[in-house]
Amino acid sequence: MHAHLVSPLVARLLSGVALAFTFALAHADYVWIEGAEDGAVIRSGALDGERKPAGELDSVELRPIGDAKPEAKVDGEVMRVTGVPEGRDVRARAYEVLAEDELMYYQARWGRNETKADLDFELVPTEAGGNTFQLMWMGSPVKASYVRVSTSAGWSKTLDPNEDGSVTLDTPFPGLYVLQLTARASGWAEIDGKRYTDVRHTATLSFTVEP
Numbered sequence: 001m002h003a004h005l006v007s008p009l010v011a012r013l014l015s016g017v018a019l020a021f022t023f024a025l026a027h028a029d030y031v032w033i034e035g036a037e038d039g040a041v042i043r044s045g046a047l048d049g050e051r052k053p054a055g056e057l058d059s060v061e062l063r064p065i066g067d068a069k070p071e072a073k074v075d076g077e078v079m080r081v082t083g084v085p086e087g088r089d090v091r092a093r094a095y096e097v098l099a100e101d102e103l104m105y106y107q108a109r110w111g112r113n114e115t116k117a118d119l120d121f122e123l124v125p126t127e128a129g130g131n132t133f134q135l136m137w138m139g140s141p142v143k144a145s146y147v148r149v150s151t152s153a154g155w156s157k158t159l160d161p162n163e164d165g166s167v168t169l170d171t172p173f174p175g176l177y178v179l180q181l182t183a184r185a186s187g188w189a190e191i192d193g194k195r196y197t198d199v200r201h202t203a204t205l206s207f208t209v210e211p
Helices: none
Strands: 021-023 030-036 039-045 058-062 071-075 078-082 090-099 102-110 121-125 132-137 140-142 147-151 156-159 175-185 189-191 194-196 198-209
Touching: 030 078, 030 090, 030 175, 030 198, 039 090, 058 071, 102 121, 102 189, 121 175, 121 198
Parallel strands: 030 102, 102 198
Antiparallel strands: 021 175, 030 039, 039 078, 058 090, 071 078, 090 102, 121 132, 132 140, 147 156, 147 175, 175 198, 189 194
């Protein structure tokens, strides 16, 4: 398979998906975004594990940033994103069919400058540049049972939620931080006339801490 750039992603991708999740600590691949001098880079797999060609993802969609419409192009193992306004967060989503009845829906965000969600399933900082994050589903806050953190320094941990459902992260090391969680949604999704009843969602938020 190869990446297909589309907008909107899929007309009925979330049809029938209810607001009910089962969060799992089991390892799952994910998609994350890293900043770059000329924009950003989309990667797939795991920061602290095996990498996968991002170009094999299905229907990659970049969200508009104000009036700007970033573009992505496959470049080897990654997808390079251009047209990103300076200082703005970058968001992308894609899906992957894992099995006959199993669908993984990836939603990735680079940056922690903006405090509003623009993806269906998104970790959002409670204040610009802050270290406390709220999980949002369809614009409403939900409580995650965990958030996993991996860093380019090789340090990782699992965050437990605060009483209000948010998670707070210490950033003791400079480098790239990737926050990730995976949940199974109750309900179904339909793509190109095929219905999937095992629907999973993975959200990532990544940012860099400077020395």
